[in-house]
Amino acid sequence: MNSSQPWRMIRLLILSELLWALGEGLFFYLIPVYVQELGAAPQQIGLVIGVAELILALLYLPAGWVADRLRYKPLMLGGWLAGLVGALGMAGAADWRMLIPGLTLYLMSGYCLPIIHAYVARMVGPIPLERVFPLLSASYALGGLLTPAAGGWLAQHWGMRRVLGLSAGLFLLSTVVALFLPMDPPPERSAHPTMREIWKGIPWPFGLALLALFTVSQVGLVLLPNFLQHVGGWTKAHLGLFASLQALGIIGLGPLLGRWDEGRARPLGLVGAWGLGWMGFMLLLIGFRYFPVVMGAMAFLGGIYAGYSLAAARILRLASHETRATSSAMVHTARSLALALAAPMAGFLFALQPAYPLWVALLSLPLAIGGAFWAGTLGQRVEAIPSGSGLEANRRGL
Missing domain, CATH: 1.20.1250.20 (MFS general substrate transporter like domains)
Structure with a gap:
């Protein structure tokens, strides 16, 4: 791998995460208010959000297990697309029951986060993960620094549907940037592990x-x-x-x-x-x-x-x-x-x-x-990351 390629990959991922954070920051903190506006009682608001979060928690490990046997990029892109479709579904909901599929799909799109981390570990080359992951996390935090206040103002004047439409536009740009990420190689397996x-x-x-x-x-x-x-x-x-x-x-x-x-x-x-x-x-x-x-x-x-x-x-x-x-x-x-x-x-x-x-x-x-x-202290048995790889020498936020 050319020495400049890992940094190109990191810059693309930072830009994609920044765009996604800008879109999410516009509406995410207003979701409970939006669900209430669509006719849900407080107990129903908690149920809708809680069930979606529980599904996501149960999805992480199976998704990671599958990802370890395939290329990471296609599965990552699935998360971007699920979030985009979920935001569009929330924008088009006529009542709180119709909001549930879009909200659930949006929250479930977070399954791709551990896959992104594994993708970076596979593609980062000599750059230490302890340097890359905080940069990704900081870029996401930067994207969400001022947008909650802007989203509240826009929701007050435009309504939540238009805000969600604007967020979906930013998600689309984020997805387009992610398409330019380099494809990772297939996992190396000399023998299938038990x-x-x-x-x-x-x-x-x-x-x-x-x-x-x-x-x-x-x-x-x-x-x-x-x-x-x-x-x-x-x-x-x-x-x-x-x-x-x-x-x-x-x-x-x-x-x-x-x-x-x-x-x-x-x-x-x-x-x-x-x-x-x-x-x-x-x-x-x-x-x-x-x-x-x-x-x-x-x-x-x-x-x-x-x-x-x-x-x-x-x-x-x-x-x-x-x-x-x-x-x-x-x-x-x-x-x-x-x-x-x-x-x-x-x-x-x-x-x-x-x-x-x-x-x-x-x-x-x-x-x-x-x-x-x-x-978390590395012991003698940790030999998984070879010398020279750089690994021995951040709501969707990474």
Whole structure:
């Protein structure tokens, strides 16, 4: 592979992700409002979104298992097309029941995320994944930095159907860019691995450690806007600003933290990401009424979201070649399951005392970080990524 080809592939993928983030940012945060406008009750809104998210969580691992046996690019493009069709379906829905297929298809298009990670690992050449994945994540965060506010204004003046139509146009441009990505070679197989070999090639301890880490952090994050509004006294306008500060944290911290993990046996950048998140929770508990303190805390919490791309990079260093997409799917499955587990826990704790979710996250994170550090350390048995490949020396966001 020519030395310039990996960077060309990365630039195309960054542009495609940026366009997709611009489209998604226009409407994604308004989906519950749109479902309500189409006649759904609050319980029905939760059911529609929850079922679609559960289907996606169950889809990740089977999709990864299939992808490890084929070329990645065609399966990736299937995700782009599913999201595009889903957005068009939502735009054309006459009532909330007709919205369900489009919304479900759109959310299910996220199955391609672990396949994208595996594709990058196959095509990146000498460039470390710890450098590439944070760049992809930052480009997605950049695309969604200002579009939620713009989408709200457009929805107010144009209506959600036109906003979704505009988003679909951006998705189409993103898909066209993705078509120019180079085709990856077929998977190399000198012999067909047995199920036992496949099972051994998946870093299950690290996947379980990530599930614990993601769940603990989500306990503190899932109702954070409610805490800031009801206890801190901040308005919705402030909450939008705080969300943008989180995105800035992802953009600024991700590439820096990724450099810490490059070529290291120990996941120092990953630990640093959640360590910054721990500092963010601590600052919020101390100074949730003080604007500069909350601003700094929200930027630090962006480190947690930047850490997801580092988790994806680390698991690909631990996995065998034959299980890259399946192993990457573990990260996304853990992320979805963590939200499903954390939401009711946070709700119960919040009802007892609004600060309890933050206290639980603050007290539990050090132990969860230690588990991920131990399980994510490369051992002697990890020989899957050969020397010179660059791998030993980021709602759809990568």
